[in-house]
Amino acid sequence: MSDKIRVRIAPSPSGNLHIGTARTALFNFLYAKKVGGEFVLRIEDTDLDRSSEAFTQNIFDSLKALGLNWDEGPDVGGPYGPYYQSQRFDIYPKYAQMLIDKGYAYECFCSNEELEAEKEEAIKNHSAYVYSRKCLNLTDDEKNELRAKGIKPSIRFKVEHKELVFNDLVKGELKFDTSLIGDFVIMKSNGTPTYNFAVVIDDMLMNITDVIRGEDHISNTPKQILIYEALGAKVPNFGHLGMILAPDRTKLSKRHGATAVSDFVKQGYLTDALINFVALLGWSPSDGVEIKSVDEIAKDFRIHEVSSSNSVFEYDKLNWMNGQYIKKMEIPKLTDMIIPFLSKYDVAKYPREKLEKIVEITREPLTVLSEIEHDASYFFEDNFSYDEVREVLDKDLSKEVIRYVIDNADNWNFDDEDDIHNKLADLRTYFKENKSYKPKETMWAVRAATTGRTRGADMAETLWILGKDRVVERLKSAL
């Protein structure tokens, strides 16, 4: 058997890929890639009612978009399949039986009412709830009698009372008193495995060496270790990551807005920025350079250096980072990505060259791709309102500048950006020297008249894109 590192993520397709799951996937991926290990994807679709194919597909797509490609999984296969948990139902009962045979598990016929009563009793006594083991020593006769009544038993794991210690990859030594755990159910009375049992069997069979997951799984860990031990299997390493919290410090949920990777993408976040941002929640680069690709992060990644506390998901930094990625992106690629956000307009009215130019000159202040719809609107809508710039246009100074441009438009070569640029410079100089108008005021007049805005992209390029006819027309209607 090789000692190659094997990690996995096991999302449940009861929703689109959650950003938190994406981070867990990332840390697993980084951990494995750093040492040339394998990254496995297993879909935990045991809960058939809540699982759906659309969600499964979303998980595939999101993971791929983030660059987290798996070596083994439902779609690509692998030597340890099947990778859909729902296709593995037949393998759990025999392991449960094995545990019963070895005395590590037993059948339980208790009703929900009985169990509830025990629980209430425990709370009343201010003590931990631990199953009473009422069914531990049932004789065969008693069991048959109960079975004859039509009662189907669940199977409980017999928890050995001891101090259980394991060394968590991120949190260090963790100790548990297993006498507080109570014999837990591993097979439900309907014959399906419980989560804690299924994961252990799957991870064991899939040869998973390291389990990195959210800290909401910490209390499952001792139970799972106990099962590994009873099975005589090698216990994997465990690492528990702090959770991602919303700004109100509760678990990040739909109530807080976007939670799925695909939601963020729809809003105009780039997957490169997203994954980079999420890596910084708990991990920090040794060289202080925060903008990094997954590959670069992998080189520098050490699981022991990951923060063990929770972190709050704030948009400020994500927005900044997304802006950084937008600025770095190749224009043709960016243009392709931006077109969907311009669906409100007739994009086809511009040749590709001008479309790319629009993207090039309007990308600078973008933080999220969707902002382009507003920022570039005046390139697509000719009958925009001047309300926003009324104040500017009402100034005599502005009217004068606008008239001057209209009168001299024939001298401008609107097919040549450089010429427009120079003419605008001349315009500023002219009004500054003859009328003492500030360059800013002169330009504001032109901008307001041609775009209906007081702010926006470079003026010369904007005029070039619009072309002489539309520029003159807009100047006139602004008066």
Add this chain to the structure above:
RNA sequence: GCCCCCAUCGUCUAGAGGCCUAGGACAACACCCUUUCACGGUGUAGACAGGGAUUCGAAUUCCCUUGGGGGUACCA
């Protein structure tokens, strides 16, 4: 109720006993650059939750309190 985890600027974090009068990034603010906004640049403000203990010396170790988070299911 019981069990567990966590605790440095508003947020993400650096910091593994003296290098810390606590560093960086985002956000904020100011200034500079500039045809606007933005980008960029420079700077300002801003934190070791509280209390004990150990030590010559603690953000760093230990204990308590407080606060936050998670779990406590025949959900995953």
